[in-house]
Amino acid sequence: MPTPISAEQRRQDRDVLLDAAESLFYERGVRAVGMDEIRSAAGLPLKRIYSLFATKEELVVAMLRRRDRRWRGSLADYVERFDDPRARVLAVFDWLGRWFAEPGFRGCAWINAHGELGSSSPAVLDEVRSHKRAFHDQIAAWVRETGSPAVEPVFLLAEGAVVTAGITGDPAPAEEARAAAEALLG
């Protein structure tokens, strides 16, 4: 066999590819970014890209899935450094506030993907719904620990803050939502 590609090389290429795809898709939207641009950003031959993901749609789904793992992992890491259940719930909004203030923040990648592709790609729709369900359940578990029944309001406040900060470019909704959550937790 001449020059086969190692499993490790594949994993590494996959990561590089997903990095490029994620930042381009997030920045400009999915349909606005062509495969050629992803290719040049990733520095990978098109052939290799299509050997890793058969279609652009698969690449989008894989990118959303990896982003979900990282995004929710980072959130959990931040939140669970606190011991007090109430502090944990409020920490969610602090974490969101930091995220909103990051340069290039442009709202929620899943909400954006849903608006653009939700009606034409069942696979993307599934991925978006499963991310939102997971985020919801994460919040629900933390809220329940406080003994408060305000699970849904806290989730809706978080979603509202993400969307509003994404559109206005102002991270203030994180603090506003945090204050409201504080009041709702009682």
Add this chain to the structure above:
Amino acid sequence: MPTPISAEQRRQDRDVLLDAAESLFYERGVRAVGMDEIRSAAGLPLKRIYSLFATKEELVVAMLRRRDRRWRGSLADYVERFDDPRARVLAVFDWLGRWFAEPGFRGCAWINAHGELGSSSPAVLDEVRSHKRAFHDQIAAWVRETGSPAVEPVFLLAEGAVVTAGITGDPAPAEEARAAAEALLG
């Protein structure tokens, strides 16, 4: 002059065109819908379309603007049939719940447009921001009438409910947000 087009014909064509564009864009996203499809849905020659709007982007902006007038008008009509300030704020969520339950509901057209075009079209971005500001200010005025300072939380709850109902397809967030608003108004 041979067969010139009356101002009234233009207005009527404009409406038919915006109707077709609005439903197609809302249903499938902007980039997913081509001008030819809009043409056949509107039953208008391409030439007329481009005499009404010079570019697709202008058509999108005009469609968002007209939708904003209608959407906020319908909300205000519903809400302002109530006299009690508190009832008015809660009525916002009832109105949202009815909207969520409509067939074909697919979230907020402005949030969707923002995710898809916000980073590539300044005109669309402006339109989205101005709609959100107007909706925010509408809610703010109603909340202030109750004497409660909970302006931002009520707005964030509404936004969170719209986004969540749009993704899950379940209108329940309207009631959940309504209950939370009720608690926050005190």
Add this chain to the structure above:
DNA sequence: TACGCTAGAGAACGATCGTTCTCGATGTCA
């Protein structure tokens, strides 16, 4: 009636899309 203009229908244009194919280079095994 003949002319001038505009509207309609849709072909055409150049660009770009996602995806596949070609082809020469490269390195491995018999």
Add this chain to the structure above:
DNA sequence: TGACATCGAGAACGATCGTTCTCTAGCGTA
């Protein structure tokens, strides 16, 4: 060393995009 499998680079493909152009039909005016 020679045969061959696989790779990278990017041309090529067919489809589709937004937009413009062509051409004919038909009306209003002289």
